[in-house]
Amino acid sequence: MTKILYLITGNAGKAREIKEILKTPLEASNVNLEIFNLDLKEYQGTPDEIISDKLKIACNQINAPVICEDTCLCFEALGGLPGPYIKWFWKALEDEGLFRLLAGFDNKKAWTECRIGYCKPGGEPQIFYGKCEGTIVMPRGNNGFQWNPIFQPSGYEQTFAEMDPNLKNSISHRFRALEAFKDYMLNNQDWI
């Protein structure tokens, strides 16, 4: 029997990327991934707290297996901020403004974090983590979404928004978190 796993997001770009990366293991488990655009308030706090709370609320409301995704863009010079508040900063400042936020700091290092959270009714939230290190640069490129044009991963000359999506999906914070989720699916026959 086909099962349904709900992906809680209102962001079409993220959904596309996640579906692409999870395609094979989901097909193997006979699971359809469907978007559920549930408008959930998020708490302030640490990223782990934020996604755990979101998972519990979503799983209770929908009463079905759910995955959530949370991304942080963390500037080393700002002690890891904007971090979980990046969406508000990106809305207000867009790429160039975010880049200018570091004008007063020599340290342009940054990292992206992705948390994929999974929960099924009656289960405990599971959190899978991925990280990608890099540098904040002047915006370049048109692929990707949100702040992708200002993030250049370590070891590459291109920003996320200049990369071929297949290359980006093979090194990104989201890919790494999803790989960890895939391992979980493979190692737990009754994961769903």
Place this chain on the structure above:
Amino acid sequence: MTKILYLITGNAGKAREIKEILKTPLEASNVNLEIFNLDLKEYQGTPDEIISDKLKIACNQINAPVICEDTCLCFEALGGLPGPYIKWFWKALEDEGLFRLLAGFDNKKAWTECRIGYCKPGGEPQIFYGKCEGTIVMPRGNNGFQWNPIFQPSGYEQTFAEMDPNLKNSISHRFRALEAFKDYMLNNQDWI
């Protein structure tokens, strides 16, 4: 009979300032203001949403009249951010780092916002608003707390942290919000 109004805060500096400003009307209503250090999670969102949610939760948990206070420090160049997230930014960057956040922007204008929220059991949250316009400057002064050394209110040569507390308390965002709350107390005999 003396009634008790609980001020939800863990910040001794704010508590001192609020007690000082509300002294007279509270005495007139025979109300004692007591600190209640309730560790509440705050939502992300607009400042009005954040304080309304906090008030409802606090009032339900304590089952007594409560006031909460929320302060935003808003940079015009950042579209009003850090705004309600200022406490995370101040913890990570302190005064000098916050000042450097504007190094890439010519516009150093800022404003402080205070919301005093009041709720009694069975009642609707009431929100009282105060604003103070000014400029972000290099940190100066030792009075005040948190980011007071980098905020210079319009029309003054001193930062909040250089001012005599009595002067600051007569022009601040918090004073103006508390004045609005005082008006409410005076115009509603059964406010508590």
